[in-house]
Amino acid sequence: DTEVTQTPKHLVMGMTNKKSLKCEQHMGHRAMYWYKQKAKKPPELMFVYSYEKLSINESVPSRFSPECPNSSLLNLHLHALQPEDSALYLCASSPSWRFNSPLHFGNGTRLTVT
C-alpha cells in the first residue's frame, strides 16, 4: 500500500481544458515533490515544496501551476497543455529536504493530452 495517494489515476484532457492533480500524504513529511516521467525514461523533477513553500521550480512552463494548501496536500493545476505533456506525473514526499531523507512516491497519474 502506498502512503502517498495520488488522484486521479488516469486523466485525459483536451488542450483547452483546466484540470488538477492531487497528492496527499499523512506521514508528517515536510517536503513534497512533483516529477514528470515519460515512457522508458527516469523521472524528471518539476517542483519541490519545503514547509509549504516553493523551494525549487525546474524551469517548468507556466501551464503547470503547483499549489501546497497545507503540509499534507500538494496540487498540480494544469491549463492549456500540449500533447507532449502527456506523461506519468509522480508525487513524492520526504521527512525533510535533507539529502539523506528518502523519497516516498505515489502511484502516479497517467495524463494524456489530446
Next chain:
Amino acid sequence: AQTVTQSQPEMSVQEAETVTLSCTYDTSESDYYLFWYKQPPSRQMILVIRQEAYKQQNATENRFSVNFQKAAKSFSLKISDSQLGDAAMYFCAYRRPTDKLIFGTGTRLQVFP
C-alpha cells in the same frame, strides 16, 4: 555536473538465481547519498536500498545488497534468490546535500520461472 550511468538497459535472471545491476556516477563531492529505486508495472517508485558515502560498510536489505566502491564511483545492486516479484525497472540515484535527486536511465529486470 553530476551524472549517473546505468550501462545495462535490460537484464534477465532465472528465479532463485542472483543478478547484479551496475551503476556508476560522477561527482567531485565527498558527502552524498546513493539509492536504488524499483518501479514495477504498478508505477510506484519504491526505495530498495540506500548508502551514505561516508559509510564503508555496504548496505544490505534482506535479499538486496550493494557493492559500493567509492574510489571507482561504482554502486552496484545484487539481488539474491530472485523472485518473480522482483521484475521491474530499477533506477540508481544520487543526491548531494541541498540538491535534487539525480536518476540514472534505468535497467529493466526480467525474471524467468
